[in-house]
Amino acid sequence: MTGPADQRDPLPAGTVRLGQIAGIDVVVQASWLLVALLIAVGMAPRISSVAPGLGWLTYVAGLAFAVLLYLSVLLHEASHAIAARHYGLTVRSISIHFLGGATQLESEAPSARAELVIAVVGPLTSLAVGGVSLGLAFVTPDGLVGLAVDALATTNLVVGVLNLVPGLPLDGGRVLRAVLWGLGTGPDRATVVAAWGGRVAAVLVVAWPVFVVIVLQRPPDVVDMVVAVMIGVFLWGGATASLVHARMRRRLPGLAARPLARRLLEVPEDLPVSEAVRRAQDARAGGIATIATTGGVVGLVDERALQAMPVERRPWVPTSSLARAVEPGMRISADLVGEDLIRAITEHPASEYLLLDPDGEVFGVLSVADVERAFAAVRQGRPAPEEETGR
Template identity: 50%
Template structure:
């Protein structure tokens, strides 16, 4: 069970409860292929992957001998009862994920989907937690929900008469207690990993360091998971079967894949503070849009400018010269072309404030991918031109 940020950070000493805010509106996400929509919770689509039916069939097969034991002669109905148990189990997992979604929404985040899949469920939350407190509560509420359902199941077990119904109750109780405990293991991508991240973040003030620590713990847990079948024999004197080895491998691959993604993203995010628009923007030459291209290039070279912006009669910016388009024009033809022929009009998505830094810059570029952007100060005056090639070089740490 996990919740995944797509793709949220000052922490006061003891803040008062934050008021509920509506999630940021946005276009509805495209439903992934191979999923079925069941409805919505907290504004998020509830999806079931096709792999769930494989799990349901597997659960039916595993549970059927136990059902046959308590209800002899039930015949093929034991598989129907097993399937019903799989449905109830995943309803409990849905409650686990819904608790993540509701808590994230409580903190003002937008939840896009809740997906039930082969290994449980995942809640997709846009953005990152803004404080360690938010990270902690959005993560821990899932295992708490599972443990509460498990405890309720234990209580109901004593009140349920022997038979198929008691088998379902004991299975539901055991599964939820197991889900709750396992999800509290301090390793990403499990919920406990996010709790660990929140703790490291609180101590160090660095959310990315928290992700790195919890991600490495996830890698270690993935390796230990591979040893699970052998521990059955060494510790519990139980001979592991093929299913034990397959399950250990599947879970280890899931943990390792999630942990690797977390570590890679944390390392990437640590580089983002170096991306400062004010420093990366090129000095810009302002020219009339009808000026011959060769003269505009000559003026830019004289002013040691790395960008050319066309302006109208009121000296307002109207276009940004595309570096790629300029280089594609042979020098002998530049005298016969105006600057406007190699300039892109300045639309809303092409203008960036000079104050953008790090993650905010990456988000702004992601919303409107272009090769060049006009950078303006608080008064709207032109500060320079930002090239995405320069941003990429700064991120990779390579010289311009």
């Protein structure tokens, strides 16, 4: 999601915004610099062999290789982002980090087909870049350019193939999820299967040093072990997060707006706060709304502001002074449940929302504090608490 600089979400510490691709912010994490330096050092012997005598410029060339390789990663992520845009999804940003890149979406794909396309275009882009580079390698003269083309071909082919491994959080895990979803398995169950695939992949990656000893018959070096552990931890953590998310989604239908609604008292805008509170207590109402002289709710009293006001001041202050104007995003359906409810209150942050019946009549008021308590209960597998509902 893009917009003027002052409307953007603040960047996490250690993150820099580089620019935009198709209106999508591109950010890079500071951890990338560490990997770039490691690539520069690792490439130095090969650079020296094809271009001896460079001296300290050998490491500059190595950094240039690192930038070139991560530009291909950026192309991989941009293909995800553009495909997501095609299916109407909002893309928050493309980020580059030490293990590659990530495309942050506001929501999940609306269908199995969309999920499949968005997931598979990334690896296909890497394979295409690798294939073109491999073809150029046969006609590129030896030297730094030849070395760069060869490294680009090898890296992208490896990235493309590995990303098709059927386990989350890899693209191949999303492809597997989409296929299972399309075959009739529910999206949550498909996520669980793909997440377990990611856990299996994590175990196999961590076992790579053992493979080196048994099959390749050489002792694993420090790089083998460090890289295996880093990638294994990344895969296991991503797969576990997907499992937790899938289990929570199964419980989200228990989170509904209507049972959480508080009874709403409507009062004139100029009514003193003390009188509005007295009437609300008599009516056993959990929320107070102000109405215009022409009728209709125009404001919702902020519960926190009401609690902060000293009792002795309440007889002299009009209720409208504590009310927030009801904007369009604060009028939501009383029939919202699960992710639709969470999305509605996330897109338009407020402390209270006006709940409406399908016919447009006011049903009650929804407090975000009540939603947060219910959401916490749902995450723990307990029934969501209910308020005294409606009217």
